Amino acid sequence: MNEEHVYTVSELNRLAREVLETGFSGVWLRGEISEMTRAASGHLYFTLKDADSEIGGVRFRSLSSALAPVQIDQGMAVLALGRLTVYEPRGRYQFIASLLQPLGAGELQASIERLKARLNSEGLFDLGHKKPLPRFPRRIGVITSPSGAAFRDVRSVLSRRWPLAELYLFPTSVQGVDAPAELIAALDRATRFSERTEELDVIIFGRGGGSAEDLAAFSDEGVVRAIFACPIPVISAVGHEIDISLSDLVADVRAPTPASAAELVAPECTDLAEGVSLRVEQMTRAVTSKLLNRSERFRRDLRSYLFRIPGRKIETIEQRLDGLMDVLGRRMSEALATRTRRLTRASDLLRLSDPDLPLRRGYSLTFLKGSSEPLRDLSRVEPGSEIETRLEAGRMLSRVEEVIDE
Amino acid sequence: MTIEEALSKLEEITQNLEKEDLGLEETITLFDEGLGLAATIKEQLEASRLKVEQVLEKTHGTFTLEPLDLP
Numbered sequence: 001m002n003e004e005h006v007y008t009v010s011e012l013n014r015l016a017r018e019v020l021e022t023g024f025s026g027v028w029l030r031g032e033i034s035e036m037t038r039a040a041s042g043h044l045y046f047t048l049k050d051a052d053s054e055i056g057g058v059r060f061r062s063l064s065s066a067l068a069p070v071q072i073d074q075g076m077a078v079l080a081l082g083r084l085t086v087y088e089p090r091g092r093y094q095f096i097a098s099l100l101q102p103l104g105a106g107e108l109q110a111s112i113e114r115l116k117a118r119l120n121s122e123g124l125f126d127l128g129h130k131k132p133l134p135r136f137p138r139r140i141g142v143i144t145s146p147s148g149a150a151f152r153d154v155r156s157v158l159s160r161r162w163p164l165a166e167l168y169l170f171p172t173s174v175q176g177v178d179a180p181a182e183l184i185a186a187l188d189r190a191t192r193f194s195e196r197t198e199e200l201d202v203i204i205f206g207r208g209g210g211s212a213e214d215l216a217a218f219s220d221e222g223v224v225r226a227i228f229a230c231p232i233p234v235i236s237a238v239g240h241e242i243d244i245s246l247s248d249l250v251a252d253v254r255a256p257t258p259a260s261a262a263e264l265v266a267p268e269c270t271d272l273a274e275g276v277s278l279r280v281e282q283m284t285r286a287v288t289s290k291l292l293n294r295s296e297r298f299r300r301d302l303r304s305y306l307f308r309i310p311g312r313k314i315e316t317i318e319q320r321l322d323g324l325m326d327v328l329g330r331r332m333s334e335a336l337a338t339r340t341r342r343l344t345r346a347s348d349l350l351r352l353s354d355p356d357l358p359l360r361r362g363y364s365l366t367f368l369k370g371s372s373e374p375l376r377d378l379s380r381v382e383p384g385s386e387i388e389t390r391l392e393a394g395r396m397l398s399r400v401e402e403v404i405d406e
Numbered sequence: 407m408t409i410e411e412a413l414s415k416l417e418e419i420t421q422n423l424e425k426e427d428l429g430l431e432e433t434i435t436l437f438d439e440g441l442g443l444a445a446t447i448k449e450q451l452e453a454s455r456l457k458v459e460q461v462l463e464k465t466h467g468t469f470t471l472e473p474l475d476l477p
Binding site: 135136138141146155158159162163164165166167168169170171189190192193196197269272273275276277279280282283286287290291 | 408409410413416417419420423424428433434437440441444447448450451454455456457458459460461462463467469471474
């Protein structure tokens with residue numbers, strides 16, 4: 001540089017520009033965006049600063065297209081790659097960014113937190129908007145990638161647990177630039193399918209585990225709003241237990257993983273079968289006690305009537321009555337047997353045919369010692385008789401102290 | 407009848423059977439119906455196989471179902 005030379009302003013600026021452009025051509029720069037304007041031209045002007053200093057910068061539109069569609073916002077910490085130059089007309093030096101991205105996953109998290117606060121204040125996560133899930137879903141929509149672990153898990157859990165279901169997969173990508181738009185389209189498709197073709201009872205919406213960036217589509221504002229607007233109950237199941245996306249918050253139910261979404265969407269069919277067995281037992285008990293009750297009452301009524309008839313006629317009539325009661329009892333058991341046979345054939349639910357069943361319920365059988373015919377009345381018993389009682393487990397011998405005929 | 411309807415019908419029958427004032431004929435009829443329902447439900451539970459379809463929309467509003475080939 002010649003000390004005698006007097007520069008014009010333009011010359012000096014041009015020289016400074018050459019020096020800066022040569023010396024600072026590939027610079028990584030970290031800072032916080034303090035001011036930002038998007039010009040009509042598409043260029044993005046910003047000021048980057050740290051605690052003590054700041055620098056003006058620009059990202060030209062021509063360089064923007066290659067960038068990830070991440071929202072850059074004021075107050076955001078960013079990492080930029082670029083070069084220094086001088087804007088000669090103003091003599092201002094500035095940073096030209098070819099890459100501008102939020103600084104690390106922490107920043108992604110922070111931007112999700114900001115969105116979360118905004119949507120929360122709009123009421124999108126309010127419990128009052130949550131739709132209840134059906135107890136016994138028949139048609140289940142699944143919005144996820146056809147090749148991912150999520151669909152495999154949902155499918156395998158449901159084929160074991162609730163094979164009565166029909167699964168309808170609405171394939172979509174679940175990560176990358178296009179994922180939010182595809183997820184929104186898949187929700188729309190499922191809604192229209194449900195309205196026009198087969199009504200869906202519930203939708204499982206999600207994907208398997210991945211990095212925070214992989215899961216980001218499930219916290220996209222458009223996706224969250226689409227779930228909110230969906231008329232079908234939605235279960236969100238994104239990533240692992242610890243990952244919470246905004247779709248989890250807006251959905252009607254959040255499941256920690258896709259596999260657990262499949263578990264909470266439907267009951268276990270073996271539980272249901274067990275419940276049916278219990279009902280059958282309950283019905284049988286009710287019917288049996290009704291029949292017993294009825295025959296006892298019948299006998300009692302007749303007795304009180306017979307007391308009014310004088311003389312020896314009573315004995316004869318009582319004998320005939322006993323005969324009648326036997327016939328009635330037999331016919332009742334036959335009726336019961338005929339009707340239970342169908343069920344016994346159809347399933348192994350009903351263990352009525354098992355002679356030990358009453359014993360398992362706590363009833364016992366009593367025999368006169370040495371006899372194989374169970375005792376039904378007192379006709380063969382007197383004080384001092386030895387009797388054998390058979391329980392579910394074990395037998396015991398007793399001696400009769402008193403015979404009480406009621 | 408859906409399984410949900412069958413289950414609630416079975417529940418209703420059980421409750422009716424437990425009523426004191428039910429006649430003999432009604433008891434037998436209800437019991438018969440209840441056992442039939444129970445058998446039907448059980449058969450349905452045992453016979454079901456999960457159905458899986460992929461829903462594609464080649465042109466807007468026209469849905470096609472395709473079986474899914476998974477590893």
